[in-house]
Amino acid sequence: MIWHDPYTPLLAELRLRNDVEDEETFADSLQRLQPYVTRLRESYAASPSRVDFSCEHTRAAYMLVYYPHYIEPLYHILCALPQDVTQICFSGEKMRAAFLGAGPAPEVLGWVAFLNRHAPQARVALAYLLDWHVHAWRIGQEITAYTLAPCYWPRGKTLLQPFEFDLLNPSALEQPRLQQAIRRSSLIVMQNCLNDLLHAREAVLETFLRILDLATSPTLVVVCDLYFPGVHDLMAEMLDAMERRHWGEVVLPLQYREVTSGILLPEVITRYLLTGDGAQRLFPRKHTRFYALAVWHV
Numbered sequence: 001m002i003w004h005d006p007y008t009p010l011l012a013e014l015r016l017r018n019d020v021e022d023e024e025t026f027a028d029s030l031q032r033l034q035p036y037v038t039r040l041r042e043s044y045a046a047s048p049s050r051v052d053f054s055c056e057h058t059r060a061a062y063m064l065v066y067y068p069h070y071i072e073p074l075y076h077i078l079c080a081l082p083q084d085v086t087q088i089c090f091s092g093e094k095m096r097a098a099f100l101g102a103g104p105a106p107e108v109l110g111w112v113a114f115l116n117r118h119a120p121q122a123r124v125a126l127a128y129l130l131d132w133h134v135h136a137w138r139i140g141q142e143i144t145a146y147t148l149a150p151c152y153w154p155r156g157k158t159l160l161q162p163f164e165f166d167l168l169n170p171s172a173l174e175q176p177r178l179q180q181a182i183r184r185s186s187l188i189v190m191q192n193c194l195n196d197l198l199h200a201r202e203a204v205l206e207t208f209l210r211i212l213d214l215a216t217s218p219t220l221v222v223v224c225d226l227y228f229p230g231v232h233d234l235m236a237e238m239l240d241a242m243e244r245r246h247w248g249e250v251v252l253p254l255q256y257r258e259v260t261s262g263i264l265l266p267e268v269i270t271r272y273l274l275t276g277d278g279a280q281r282l283f284p285r286k287h288t289r290f291y292a293l294a295v296w297h298v
Contacts, residue, residue, distance in 0.1 A: 005264045006068040006109070006148055013147045014063075017139070023268075030272035034282060036061035037273065041281035047228035048198035053103070053133045063140055064273060067106045069288050070192060071152075072259045073224050074110035077292050078118075081220075081251050085296050089186050089220045090119040094126065098185040100211070101167060101193025102129040104140025105160065111187070112153035125149075125158045128181040130165035138162075167193065168203040170210050182214040187222070192290075194225040194234055201234055208238055212247055217298045221248070224292040227256065232291050242295050252294035259288045 020026045036057045043051045044066075053059055078086060095115060099105055108127045115122045129141065141160050149158035161181065166172050173179065182188070188211065197204045212221070223238060225231045232254070239254050265284055270276070274284045 003262045003264060004071070004113075004152070006071060006151075007264065007266050007269060009147050009151055010063070010068070010143065011266065011268065013143055027268065027272045030064075030268065033057065033061050033064065033273060034275075034280065037065050037282060038280045040065065044195075044226070047195055047226070047230050049195050049226075051196065053136060059104075059137065059140065063104060063143070064269070065285075067104060067140070068263050069261060069285050070106040071109040071113070072262065072288060073257070073290055073292070074107040074189060074191060074222065075113050076110075076257070076259050077222055077224060077252065077294060078111070078114040081294055085220065085251050086114075086118060088218055088298075089296075090115060090122060093121055094124040095119070095122050095187075096126045096128070096181075096185045097187035097189060098128040098130060098182050098211075100130050100165075100188070100190040101196075102127075102131050102191075103133065104137045105129055105144045107189055107191045108144055108158065108160070109148055109152050111189070112149055112156060112158055115156060116153040123156055125153070125156055127158065127160050128178075128185060129160055129162045130167075130178070131162070132164065132166050134162040134164050167197060167207050168200050170203070170207045173207070173210050173214065179214055182211055183216050185215070186218060187220050188215060190221075190223045190225075192225055194223075194231050195228055198230045198234060201237070204234065205237055205241065209241055209245075212242065212245075212297075215297060219248075219297040220251075220294060221297065222252075222292070222294045224257075224290050227289040227291060235291055235293055239293055239295070248295040248297035250293070251296045252292060254291060254293040257290055257292050259290075261286055261288065
């Protein structure tokens with residue numbers, strides 16, 4: 001995934017869903033999202049962050065500004081892992097993975113893009129989405145599965161199964177269907193949700209460890225999140241807990257990573273949404289910086 005183009009199919013789908021037939025109307029809708037982009041950028045510049053995704057305009061701003069870039073981290077992490085690990089992890093025709101705090105699930109696209117390049121035998125990818133706002137993100141998830149996934153994995157079929165799940169409530173894992181989903185998953189991903197939960201570190205850690213207790217071997221766990229000291233410290237606690245339990249082999253030590261954007265930005269985005277106005281934080285993203293770790297349970 002060097003250069004890729006999520007915006008062309010994404011914008012086409014948004015035009016269809018919003019019944020927009022002329023460019024002037026679409027441009028106006030992008031301009032009206034600018035204040036929501038500014039507030040999102042201000043929220044994500046803080047640690048811990050505070051974002052209210054119950055607002056549809058905030059979700060729309062996220063889909064247009066953050067979502068495309070969050071396709072990339074998981075793909076690059078999987079490519080950096082030992083080949084023998086990924087070959088075992090993704091060896092079947094039907095792949096299953098659990099995504100914690102997934103929202104509209106851009107990381108699922110990073111996963112299927114990896115399958116497209118490195119798992120030629122794979123035909124079906126079933127993604128279990130665990131998120132407190134999982135139903136609010138229904139449209140974004142549909143765009144992931146039906147609009148964008150075929151672009152990143154033309155020969156495969158991507159299925160999403162959402163679960164309403166509170167990462168701060170370990171007892172939520174008592175749902176039998178959810179337990180089965182975790183046991184069936186050969187990949188468990190926690191991407192870009194820790195910075196929102198730093199105020200409740202102990203609850204997050206307890207839930208995470210309970211998820212590990214449910215996982216069966218072989219399972220690959222990948223955690224990646226924003227480049228903040230508090231995030232690094234919580235990820236270090238998670239890794240330390242796994243090592244104390246002898247849960248698995250560390251195949252990617254906790255580290256800082258940076259991905260240079262390979263996204264082709266259409267002119268309509270740079271003209272009407274990400275205009276380059278630094279004071280309003282309306283600048284196109286050039287890099288995605290994050291911490292990452294991966295542990296292989298066999």
